[in-house]
Amino acid sequence: MELTHLLAIGLPVQTLAGSPAKSSTAPAAPPAKAPAAAPKKAAASPAAPAAKAGGKAPAAKAPAKAAAAPAPAQEAPAPRNMSPANALGGPAAQKTRQLYLDNTYLFEHAATLMDVWEDGEKVCVELDQTVFHPQGGGQPSDVGTISADGLPPLEVTFVAMDKSREGVVRHDCKGDLAAWRAAAAERRAVVCKVDDTKRRLFARLHSAGHLLDVAVHDIGFRWRPGKGYHFADGPYVEYIVTEEGRKMDKDLKAKEAVIQELCEKMKELIGKASKVQVTKVDGVRTVAFEDVSCGCGGTHVQHTGELLEVTVKKLTAKKDTMRVSYTVA
Numbered sequence: 001m002e003l004t005h006l007l008a009i010g011l012p013v014q015t016l017a018g019s020p021a022k023s024s025t026a027p028a029a030p031p032a033k034a035p036a037a038a039p040k041k042a043a044a045s046p047a048a049p050a051a052k053a054g055g056k057a058p059a060a061k062a063p064a065k066a067a068a069a070p071a072p073a074q075e076a077p078a079p080r081n082m083s084p085a086n087a088l089g090g091p092a093a094q095k096t097r098q099l100y101l102d103n104t105y106l107f108e109h110a111a112t113l114m115d116v117w118e119d120g121e122k123v124c125v126e127l128d129q130t131v132f133h134p135q136g137g138g139q140p141s142d143v144g145t146i147s148a149d150g151l152p153p154l155e156v157t158f159v160a161m162d163k164s165r166e167g168v169v170r171h172d173c174k175g176d177l178a179a180w181r182a183a184a185a186e187r188r189a190v191v192c193k194v195d196d197t198k199r200r201l202f203a204r205l206h207s208a209g210h211l212l213d214v215a216v217h218d219i220g221f222r223w224r225p226g227k228g229y230h231f232a233d234g235p236y237v238e239y240i241v242t243e244e245g246r247k248m249d250k251d252l253k254a255k256e257a258v259i260q261e262l263c264e265k266m267k268e269l270i271g272k273a274s275k276v277q278v279t280k281v282d283g284v285r286t287v288a289f290e291d292v293s294c295g296c297g298g299t300h301v302q303h304t305g306e307l308l309e310v311t312v313k314k315l316t317a318k319k320d321t322m323r324v325s326y327t328v329a
């Protein structure tokens with residue numbers, strides 16, 4: 001089950017918010033050795049072409065129309081299953097039950113304190129279940145609060161999969177360590193509340209990245225998703241491109257035409273307001289926009305109409321990749 005490994009939760013956490021865009025790329029093939037730590041550098045590993053989720057052969061689709069940049073005829077169309085290299089799945093080992101996987105709009109939920117410990121200035125919290133999406137898969141960490149009767153609330157500043165314990169979500173907080181440690185000893189009941197404005201934005205940013213995969217494919221580009229960076233400070237998706245794609249980068253006119261074409265295709269796709277399908281097969285969570293599916297552990301909109309407007313801002317070619325930068329209205 002290559003995909004299971006590829007998607008294993010705990011695959012590298014992405015860039016820290018605010019730092020330059022360096023969304024990590026998990027090695028597509030050999031599993032598990034990647035720690036949850038944010039790697040210093042994004043290694044552009046070729047995305048496992050067509051992760052074969054559920055044993056389904058990826059269906060190919062003929063390009064709908066000629067792209068502005070001609071694609072070489074001899075090359076096979078990109079597969080419809082397009083897991084980006086940094087996909088973060090919703091897999092097997094979930095020590096902390098990850099409630100956000102089932103409902104993007106669940107902003108508040110009860111939980112039980114499992115453990116509280118100190119890490120420098122931070123008060124770190126483990127819960128039995130959480131509504132907080134940990135940073136990873138190109139999506140930023142949720143923030144919010146954890147509160148309990150009679151205790152000063154904790155401010156959750158960063159959430160990630162624990163580096164040393166598989167399947168455990170770690171909440172980094174600001175607050176009263178001693179009081180919360182005592183509460184953890186009693187396994188106290190708490191209430192988790194995510195900042196819903198940020199959650200909605202992150203879901204839209206991440207979903208826009210997936211819809212871009214659909215646009216790229218529908219237009220007929222033979223680009224394969226490499227990695228995504230769905231942070232508000234400059235979101236993009238990188239694609240592994242052909243020689244043709246790289247040539248196009250030098251042709252400003254062609255580039256402008258492609259940006260225009262992508263913008264129009266996104267508008268058309270958003271106008272369709274199609275339902276986003278989330279399924280789980282053999283512990284692998286798959287998210288499908290239109291008929292393009294991909295292993296993913298992110299929070300997503302329910303239908304593409306929620307994206308309102310996505311604008312492709314620029315294309316940047318680098319070695320074998322084409323970075324498509326976008327904004328969400």
Ligand SMILES: [Zn+2]
Binds near residue numbers: 087137206210296298
């Ligand atoms: Zn995703």
